[in-house]
Amino acid sequence: MDMIATEAGVAKHTIDHHFGDKRTVLRETIATEAERAMRKNPRRRLPAAATGGADSRGLSGSSVILRGACG
16 A cells, blocks of 8 residues: 555555545556556557556556545
């Protein structure tokens, strides 16, 4: 959670307050990434599915999601 907060540029308390727990953060991240993947061209979906949408640090779009959600 600390790494996610740092990447999102918000305090850990902000994430805890908005989402409540780690499971909710995970659920929201997965739902958002799945929705984003479905909007892509089908030819571009396969590489994203193969990597799980993760970057080199193992982080996905969680920082973007949290920036939008936690403002």
